[in-house]
Amino acid sequence: MFKVFKTPEFKKALNFYKAEIIDNKRNFIIAMSSAVLWCFLVVVQPYLIKIIIDDGIVTGNQRNLIILISFMILAGYSRAISIGTRRYFGMHVSYNVEAGIRNKIFTHMQKLAFNYHDKVPTGELMARASSDASQVRLAFAIAPLATANIFLLFILSITLITLSLPLGAIVILSIPAVLWLASNFSSKALDISLKVKEAEARMTTEVEEQLGGIRVVKAFGNEEYASGKVESAVSSIYDTSLDYLKLRTRFIPMFELIPMIITLAVLLLGGYLSINELISLGEFIAFTQYVFLLLWPLRITAWFLSEIPSSVAAGTRILELLDEVPLITDNKSTKKLPIDGDGTIAFNEVNFKYGNEKIFNSLTFNIDGKKTVAIVGATGSGKSTLAYLLPRLYEIESGSIEIDGVNINDLKLNELRSNVSLAFEESFLFSNSARENIALGLGDASQEEVERAALTARAHEFISLLPESYETKVGERGYGLSGGQRQRIALARAILRKPRILILDDALSAVDASTEEEIRNELKKVMKNMTTLIITNRAPTIELCDEVVFIENGSVKAQGTHTELIDNVDSYKSLFLENESLDTQK
Amino acid sequence: MNDNTFFRSYKLVPEVKRPFLYSSLIAMVATLIRMVGPQLISRGIDNGVLKADYNYLLEQSFYYFITLIALYFVASKALLSIGLVGELYVKRVREKLFRHLSSLDINYFEKNKTGVLVARMTSDMQSLNEFAREGASSIITALLTIFGATIAVFLVDVRLAFLSFLILPLLGIATKIFRNYADKAYWSVREWIGQVLSSLQEGISGVRIIQAYSDETSQLDNFKKVNNEHFKANMQSAKNIAFYFPFLEITRVTSIAIVIWFAAQRINQGTLSVGELVALLFYLNYFFDPLIMLSFNYDLLRSAGSSMKKVFSILDEEPVLSNTGITTPDMENNxxxxxxxxxxxxxxxxxxxxxxxxxxxxxxxxxxxxxxxxxxxxxxxxxxxxxxxxxxxxxxxxxxxxxxxxxxxxxxxxxxxxxxxFRGSIKNNLIYSNPEGIDLEKELLEIGVLDWFERYENGLDQEVGERGANISAGERQFIALLRAVLAKxxxxxxxxxxxxxxxxxxxxxxxxxxxxxxxxxxxxxxxxxxxxxxxxxxxxxxxxxxxxxxxxxxxxxxxxxxxxxxxxxxxxx
Missing domain, CATH: 3.40.50.300 (P-loop containing nucleotide triphosphate hydrolases)
Structure with missing residues (x-):
């Protein structure tokens, strides 16, 4: 009957909620106790007034009246305090849960490897951390009150049973009725609210993408098209929300109806019993009073139950993200890179796929330490992928990659990645200061070290000219700086950590020729101390290198010096044909 | 919400005006039906059970049952139509907001982070929705109930009525103070949620760099800091409520105590009957209950108001470049x-x-x-x-x-x-400039690059991820170039x-x-x-x-x- 409460999603969400409540035990208990106190004081209020009228006013006893009124004021003020306390601590719990979920999502997301982020758009993750987290929060905001109400319902039910067994039984029946209704509602609502959440995430994704690409949108005058896309996502939120609304409005009034029908039943049966003198009139009146008291907690419980499906749907989506197992993690090995290692690299029979697309087919090569090696291949041949494999940003399918004789899978990620430094093809800057961008991952780097790295990367000069020099914020993704300037900051970032292995993935593509020349001269000094992989197809850069690894069709086609390869490998030569002809043209 | 924001919000989506009035009307009918029920029950008890007339009881129960059925339908209808208004409103605001955003000049986007703008389209709309769904219509019902109860209290006894409302100015002052604090708190909640989302957005879109440079810890620290500021702003708003709500309750009890005390004296003097006092107390509840309801919604209203203010701050940005300029150059000019x-x-x-x-x-x-x-x-x-x-x-x-x-x-x-x-197929990216008008394969064949796409498993239908993830930078550039060339x-x-x-x-x-x-x-x-x-x-x-x-x-x-x-x-x- 209550299948929906037994589904794995539901159970998982409930366990998650339980854990959150345990984390916020103290505040939750305070909120709940004040809710119980409040409910109790709400319930006694009419009785106090009845007593005041009967014992104070009707009897005309001034002293009694003063005492009773003071008592009522006292109860009222306590009630006021309990409202404030419940509100404050209840909200503390719920906001804390929400903030906690966000932190968890952020932490977890950082652990998930590239292959996850290639699939899941930014907006999708943002939606989980914002609107889904808020939805879960709403359930926690009413949870203390609802728990208190259930507690109250329990006490009232016992009172009713002791007052009259048959009447009490009728009233108790309302509880499974409410539960049945709730489960019926939940099983239908869960799906629909999941769809609402998905639609919301889709819109977040769409908005994030269209705004992120606003320069392209505007350059093509496609504002209308972009709005159209967002609007269709907005419409699907609207449509799914209406479905949910329709369902909700069919069920919610029933929740309200059940207690009313119960009163009706009590009235009919109680009236019958009383008229036939099976129970006394006094008993009947007292009983109806209690039944009235029951209406309100039942209504709050129903309200709470009706909020659960959307909360569970949101919780499920959050858990789905948190349950995603990070593919690339530290393993148990405690191996370390040899201290005196000079950065020898060995790829042995490495196979790698993106989804179904085979990139490397038993890729094998060796690079000696402290060498500067160019990785060459046509656009899309997997050069960048190779750069990602070395710091273990993607997991290889089979084979092994070794640095100084140690399999990279046996190294702690932290150690591996602080020894392998990668300057990406597209230089991503954070909207922090220039300094923080260079010192990424090395919070304790001194200003001097930062400047030295910037000097090498020829970034020092323009950074010094910025309004606040190294402390200037560089704006989202570094907008405001030119492509060449961004690349130089990214290069300084890569050099700063003095890695054992430096990988430059077309890292100078947007830098102008004369600066590139200067950087190259500076780099030569730095590169002497480390193994450097330069991913490029530019002859001048390649000529700088000791060696070339030429990749074609997923494996190493040839390895040797540039001139050797030009002379012996036709497909290699054709990559430079155009350059050659330009050279002669000059 | 100051009056200005309130009226602007109301006027922003004129088409909800009628459905809003309609749904308020139905909500009122539902409230009326709800009030009939207890009357029938007490008549059933007084005239049926007490007088041992079971048939009368049956009769009243039957009427009661009918009101229940009616209530079910009217209440569903009311909830539905109120919900519709809310959803429609939020939908329209979202559409207008994005449309306006996309018309703004490029330099607006250089000053404002994507994450913050996303927050305006998501989190702010959620706070709006909370108000629209729960608040808007119950405010009308509550106001009407209060109005009715006030008249009723005055009808029972003018002097006592004045006494019971004596404490109200105090409540007015408290509300005004609350409003100032609430506006400040909610404004900073909205401000910080923007920061949270933008920090999150940056943490996600920069995740590749963060991992490559093992910068996870300091990124998380930063995020936690911002997230904690948002939490603190939220708690500030909770604190305001935690002071304001009890104050309402205190006002209520104090009023009732005053009424009872003076009523007792009058009853002693014989100028007031016990029945009148009971009626008075009954109506006072009808006065205070919706008032508390109202204050609850008032809180949602302030929160939604802050969101709307954020929305208006975007809508008030003038798109200078799209609005200036009226001529189309003569393209014969060399x-x-x-x-x-x-x-x-x-x-x-x-x-x-x-x-x-x-x-x-x-x-x-x-x-x-x-x-x-x-x-x-x-x-x-x-x-x-x-x-x-x-x-x-x-x-x-x-x-x-x-x-x-x-x-x-x-x-x-x-x-x-x-x-x-953009996410989607390579084909859709290539025909971006004119999705309907480009015969892609033919054009690519003419240019002689059609076979370039054979490298992909699905050719032109190959899907690319966000910002072109899963293909190389060179390939992305190739596609971006072709996209511009094909725009002709x-x-x-x-x-x-x-x-x-x-x-x-x-x-x-x-x-x-x-x-x-x-x-x-x-x-x-x-x-x-x-x-x-x-x-x-x-x-x-x-x-x-x-x-x-x-x-x-x-x-x-x-x-x-x-x-x-x-x-x-x-x-x-």
Whole structure:
């Protein structure tokens, strides 16, 4: 009957909620106790007034009246305090849960490897951390009150049973009725609210993408098209929300109806019993009073139950993200890179796929330490992928990659990645200061070290000219700086950590020729101390290198010096044909 | 919400006005039916059970049952129509907001982070929805109930009525204080949620760098800091409520105590009956219950108000560039682009000084210069992303400020430095400029690059991830270039757009440009000799000034700066 409460999603969400409540035990208990106190004081209020009228006013006893009124004021003020306390601590719990979920999502997301982020758009993750987290929060905001109400319902039910067994039984029946209704509602609502959440995430994704690409949108005058896309996502939120609304409005009034029908039943049966003198009139009146008291907690419980499906749907989506197992993690090995290692690299029979697309087919090569090696291949041949494999940003399918004789899978990620430094093809800057961008991952780097790295990367000069020099914020993704300037900051970032292995993935593509020349001269000094992989197809850069690894069709086609390869490998030569002809043209 | 925001919010979506009134009406009917029930029950008890008349009881129960059925339908209908109003409102605000955002000038997006703007479209709308769903209509019902109860209290006894409302001014003052604090708190909640989302957005889109540089801990610390500020702002709002709500309860009890005390004296004097007192207390509950309901909604209202203020702060941004300009240039004019003594700054320092040049139809112009010399700024002015501070940028003889935005967008194509691709198939990215009008395969075949796409498992239907994730930067650039070429605009601007390509791919693009774009005017920002040398004329930029504009040979002969650049290239080569 209550299948929906037994589904794995539901159970998982409930366990998650339980854990959150345990984390916020103290505040939750305070909120709940004040809710119980409040409910109790709400319930006694009419009785106090009845007593005041009967014992104070009707009897005309001034002293009694003063005492009773003071008592009522006292109860009222306590009630006021309990409202404030419940509100404050209840909200503390719920906001804390929400903030906690966000932190968890952020932490977890950082652990998930590239292959996850290639699939899941930014907006999708943002939606989980914002609107889904808020939805879960709403359930926690009413949870203390609802728990208190259930507690109250329990006490009232016992009172009713002791007052009259048959009447009490009728009233108790309302509880499974409410539960049945709730489960019926939940099983239908869960799906629909999941769809609402998905639609919301889709819109977040769409908005994030269209705004992120606003320069392209505007350059093509496609504002209308972009709005159209967002609007269709907005419409699907609207449509799914209406479905949910329709369902909700069919069920919610029933929740309200059940207690009313119960009163009706009590009235009919109680009236019958009383008229036939099976129970006394006094008993009947007292009983109806209690039944009235029951209406309100039942209504709050129903309200709470009706909020659960959307909360569970949101919780499920959050858990789905948190349950995603990070593919690339530290393993148990405690191996370390040899201290005196000079950065020898060995790829042995490495196979790698993106989804179904085979990139490397038993890729094998060796690079000696402290060498500067160019990785060459046509656009899309997997050069960048190779750069990602070395710091273990993607997991290889089979084979092994070794640095100084140690399999990279046996190294702690932290150690591996602080020894392998990668300057990406597209230089991503954070909207922090220039300094923080260079010192990424090395919070304790001194200003001097930062400047030295910037000097090498020829970034020092323009950074010094910025309004606040190294402390200037560089704006989202570094907008405001030119492509060449961004690349130089990214290069300084890569050099700063003095890695054992430096990988430059077309890292100078947007830098102008004369600066590139200067950087190259500076780099030569730095590169002497480390193994450097330069991913490029530019002859001048390649000529700088000791060696070339030429990749074609997923494996190493040839390895040797540039001139050797030009002379012996036709497909290699054709990559430079155009350059050659330009050279002669000059 | 101050009155201004309130009325603006109301007027923003005029089409909800009628459904709103309609749903309020139904909600009132539902409230009325709810009040009938207890009357029937008490009659059933008084006249049925007490007088041992079971038939009467049955009769009243039957009526009660009927009201229950009616209530079910009316209440459903009320909930539904109120919900519809809320959903419709939020939908319209979202549409308007995004439409407006997309019309704003580029520099707005340079000042405002994507994450913050996303928060306006998501989190702020949620707070609006909470109010719309729960609040809007119950406020009307509550106000009406309070109004009715007030009249009833006065009808019972004028003097006691005044006494019971004596404490209300205090409540008014408390509400005003609460309002000030609440507005401040909710404003900062909205402010911080924007920061949270933008920090999150950056943490996600920069996740690759963060992992490669093992910067997870400090990123998380930063995020936690911002997230905690948001939490604190939320708790500030909770604190306000935690003081305000109890105050309401205190007012209620105090009022009731005052009424009972004075009523007791009057009953003693015989000027008031116990029945009247009971009625008075009954109506006072009808007065205070909705008042508490109201204050609860008042809180939601303040929160929604802060969100709407944020929305209006965006809607109040004027899109300068899309609104100025009414003429469409006569494209027969041979003088396609002309800069006349152009000065420009992004705000801080001047980046272009007195730049003048003109470009004729069909020319291919390269702009060279060191990083930061002002090359990209010239491109942005040509794209009409900005207007010059001083001097004129003319398109076919018309100043850019007079030209319509639409004309500029439909006649100038742009290949930006970063090749931004949208999620979806490669095909959809390529036909982006004209989704309905491009016969893609035919065009690609003509250009001779159709077989380039055979590298993908699904060819042109290959899906690319967000921002083109899962294909290489070179491939992204190739696609972005083709996208601009296929747009077939009169003027095309390449902003260092071939940097990541291998020679083969670059050549096929340049060939395509030659075949497709013979009539086009191209402006190429580049620092690769191979690209530059093909241009008809070369513009040499230095520190924001134009220091040479001629062909390669002449520049090499006469222009010192160009000679320097060239010797660098030669060194490189």
């Amino acid at each position: 003088n396609v682009i002309e800069f006349n003594k152009v000065n420009f700054s992004y705000g801080r320092e001047r980046v272009l000084h007195d730049v003048s040049f003109s470009i004729n139809k069909g020319e291919t112009i390269a702009i060279v210069g060191e990083t930061g010399a002002g090359k990209s700024t010239i491109a942005k002015l040509i794209l009409r992303f900005y207007l010059p501070n001083e001097g004129d940028v003319n398109f076919y003889g018309e100043p850019s400020k007079d030209v319509t935005q639409k004309w500029a967008r439909k006649n100038i194509a742009y290949v930006p430095q970063e090749s931004f691709l 605009r009169e003027i095309i601007v390449f902003d260092e757009a071939t940097a990541n390509l291998d020679i083969e791919s670059e050549n096929s693009i340049l060939d395509a440009t030659d075949t497709l774009l013979a009539y086009q005017t191209s402006i190429i920002i580049a620092h690769r000799l191979e690209t530059i040398i093909n241009a008809e004329k070369i513009m040499v930029m230095h520190n924001g000034k134009l220091v040479g504009f001629d062909n390669h040979e002449n520049l090499l002969r006469n222009n010192e700066i160009y000679q320097d650049l060239f010797s660098a290239w030669k060194l490189v080569n």
